[in-house]
Amino acid sequence: MSTVRGAGVVVTGAGGGIGAALARRFAAEGARVVVNDLNAEKARTVAAEIGARAVPGDASLIVAEAREALGGTVDIYCANAGVGAPGDALSEDDVWSAAWDVNVMAHVRAVRALLPDWLERGSGRFVSTVSAAGLLTMIGAAPYSVTKHGALAYAEWLSLTYRHRGLAVHAICPQGVRTDMLTASGSAGDLVLAATAIEPEAVADALFAAMAEDRFLVLPHPEVAGYHQARAADPDRWLATMNRVQQTWEGATR
Structure with a gap:
């Protein structure tokens, strides 16, 4: 792609996982x-x-070092780091804080560091690895679902605030992906997700x-669009359906 x-x-x-696949694809392009x-x-x-530069460390804190490694300019930032954070309504504050910090605040900090340059140049691209849990929800994972x-x-x-100033934003919302995070999600x-x-x-x-279509929502599982529409059209029916899934899961784990 000429833009890449x-x-x-x-x-x-x-x-x-997903991050390595994204890195390989960008390098190949x-x-x-x-x-x-x-x-x-x-x-x-x-x-x-892939012939790239490694900048290890906390994703919230590496923008300056990454920019230097790229010669001063970050054109595309993929906020892919995340934590699975299983838990329920009784989960402790530290579980919620960790999920919030990685799944949300790391994105906020990265944009805070990148946005001034993007707006000055009139171009930039922010890619957020969200999850279908961010559009729908996920049983057995309250901190994950809420933070996504x-x-x-x-x-x-x-996207709605800065697209007219050259910022392109994409939200990736897959269901199950064969990664360590899927394995860690256990019986839920x-x-x-596994099937x-x-x-x-x-x-x-x-x-x-x-990116080629300049489309915000990225659905690697196209059927998620239908689930999202059903949820919006009839929330109570959708919640009842998901509650039956919850009950099935509870029965299987007793």
Whole structure:
């Protein structure tokens, strides 16, 4: 893609899974890529594989170093790092705080560092890896579902506020993807996500299709659009259906 070749791209959480797939795809399309991950060894392994630069560390704090590694300009920032955060209404504050910090506030901090330059140049691209849980919800994962709703709301706000000033925003909302996070979701993931899980590379394909079409919502599982429409059209029916899924899960885990 002409908009990607030569672009400076940062992908957080790129030591594996969706992030690694995004980094590989951007590099294959001719972008100059910075691979970020909290696990330094994983970040360096992926970077070495694709001829990129590794900038390990907390995704909230690496924008300045990543910009320097790219020669002063970040054109595309993929806020992909996230935590699964299973839990319920009784989860402790530290669980909620960790999910909020990584799944929402890391995006806010990155944009705070990037936005002035993007607005001055009149161009920039922010990619948020949200999850279908941000459009719908996920059983057994209250902190994850709530914070992913927050990530989606933030991406929507950025798009409606700055698109006329050159900022393109994309929200990636897959269901199950064959990554460590899916494995960690346990029996809830097995029930709801495993049967239709896709490879991380399919998520990268969906993002590139959305970028080509200048489309905000990225749905690697197209059926999520129908679920989202059903939820909006009849919330009570949708909630009743999801409650039956919840009851099935509870019965299976007793």
